[in-house]
Amino acid sequence: MTKFFNTLKRYYNLTFKTLLFLITVVIILFLFPSQGKFRFEFQKGSPWKHQNLIAPFNFAIQKSGKEISAEKDSILNNFKPYFKFDNKIQKTQLDLFHKNFKNNFKNFANKNISKAKTNVLKTEFLTYCDIILNNIYINGVVQFSEILKQTKKGSSIIVVKNNVAEERDISKIFTPKISYNYIKQNIIKKFETNNKSSDKINFLNSLKLYDYVVPNLFYDEETSNKIKQNLINDLSLTKGMVQAGELIVTKGEIINTKKFLILKSLRSEYEKSLGSSTNYHLILLGQIILIFASVLVLFLFLYNFRKEILKHNLKTSFILLLVLLMVFTSSRVIKSDTVSLNIIPFAILPIIISTFYDDRLALFIHTITILLIGFIVPNGFEFVFLQFIVGIVAIFSLSQIHRRGQLFVSSILVVISYCIVYFGMAIIQEGNIREINLYNFAWFAGNGLLLLSAYPLIYLFEKMFGFLSDISLMELSDTNNTLLRQLAEKAPGSFQHSLQVASLAEEAIFKLGGNPLLVRTGALYHDIGKSLNPEYFTENQIAGTNPHDKLSFEKSAEIIIEHVTKGVELAKKNKLPHQIISFIETHHGTTQAKYFYRSFMNKYPDKKIDISKYTYPGPAPFSKETAVLMMADSIEAASRSLKVYTDKTINDLIDTIINSQIDEGQFNNVELTFKDINSLKNIFKNKIKNIYHTRIEYPEENK
Incomplete structure (x- = not known):
């Protein structure tokens, strides 16, 4: 029966994710225009790179936006x-x-x-x-x-x-x-x-x-x-006609303003005719293939490089939702005559994703999204090139949001990037600075202002999808927070221990590769359960008084283990994120309260012991950060009991602790290599040696 439910669950997850991606394809397809797309790309001021173009049918030459605007002004x-x-x-x-x-x-x-x-x-x-x-x-x-x-x-x-x-x-x-x-x-x-x-x-x-x-x-x-x-309304939007069979442009000919308007007019009429012709179903098929291929590439990337996202339906939904929001917004703006596409802050997508994940994933999602949008916007190549450059600038300028000012600086850099890249492309196309549309620079400025909305959106997505941003971690790591103040007041020894563990774990993760801010915050909260019974923990006891002397080994172990379970309850009561709670749950894994377990074994060698009474509930660590915290916690606590601090005693202590945790299978669910383990050992050894190095004894003054 268990096997049946596991199989059902496995296929349920697969079916649900397949539906998510298929629904994404269908929605994007619905947002795409029903007409086809002109097959020739062209730019004003550039040579015609295709064969000689002959007009396939009669069509009117559309006036330029400037001409129409000038005629409207003249009427007014x-x-x-x-x-x-x-x-x-x-x-x-x-x-x-x-x-x-x-x-x-x-x-x-x-x-x-x-x-x-x-x-x-x-x-x-x-x-x-x-x-x-x-x-x-x-x-x-x-x-x-x-x-x-x-x-x-x-x-x-x-x-x-x-x-x-x-x-x-x-x-x-x-x-x-x-x-x-x-x-x-x-x-x-x-x-x-x-x-x-x-x-x-x-x-x-x-x-x-x-x-x-x-x-x-x-x-x-x-x-x-x-x-x-x-x-x-009676103003004519066209000027002149091009007859079927008339030569429009020859290969290699520079596209001047007149030719550009003729080509734009042909493209417009051509796409309209495709939308209403019997070729509609072929156009639809082509769109399905392109959209499906793009979404499939996204799925394969997640499957090969970000499986942890695919394992969670909520995380997968988040990624697809962001893509859909950008495509939807673009499709609406394209249909508007009053709003420019340049107002849409496409850089907000990589900023939000890099906040919750990493730069690599952010760039890939951004690229897939602008490629999809490139199929429906005019001058797709220019659009993709511009947004790709700006997206990279946004990612590099804001890889981690620790302060609100960073987002403001990033917005300025994004606007500058837009202006520079657009200016370069406009010079190539227009061949004259006076012909550049200055209104686009105003749209870019508005784009930068809208980019500032990333800050409240990050908070919104955090609450909706259960994410944890660096901004929230910075707020949580403030030692003036209620739980940390309570720990510092009631269990000062445990609080100092937490600070030392945070320093050790942060250094290790920084060098190993991971999220230093996450492990630091988790370390600060990992022992908050000790604030409920501080006197039962060695670091908080006054010399000569130990309440465990009056308790049985089993009862003492129970109290010690409760600092994990009650710490979790305390964290949930204070609405700490589940990512931080996982550090409390896993920092002892499924190990035993060894001091009382061994004391019982030594005192009652013939008695049968219930090992579950001395075992932490777990679970075992499941990420680099939680594994490093377990190591740092054990090493920091054990290093305090060393009588002599030498290279040998410190090295032996750290090797023994980490090897013991490996032997007990505490890191079986963590992607750590032997190289990573050795690196962590060396990092901890150097850090502990720096903490407990021999001080210089100051000579006494001769009297």
């Missing part, structure tokens, strides 16, 4: 804004003027004019004022606004009056200020013929005709925007 700059004409305002204001004029003129006539001339002058004044006001209102009065300010001098506007649109010169349109000056000048011009005219001028000025001038033209934003958008 020459656009005539629309204004509504209000007919009622003119009549309302003239009626109000006539009403007020009667009273004002009556007062003026009583003082200055004979009764015979009153009616004549009244008619003259009223007629003249009506002419001025009507002339102003007929031309139109508008409140000065930003719309007029933006309209070019000498241009015109469109006035909609009684549902009829007519064009008017903007110089003929009145504003309140222009109306005021116009009225003043016309009054003076009309009545400055003799000295008696001053009374008439003063009277007309007192009427304040300008107070009756209010805007009757109002900007029609809705109509203006609608007409403006229609003009932009």
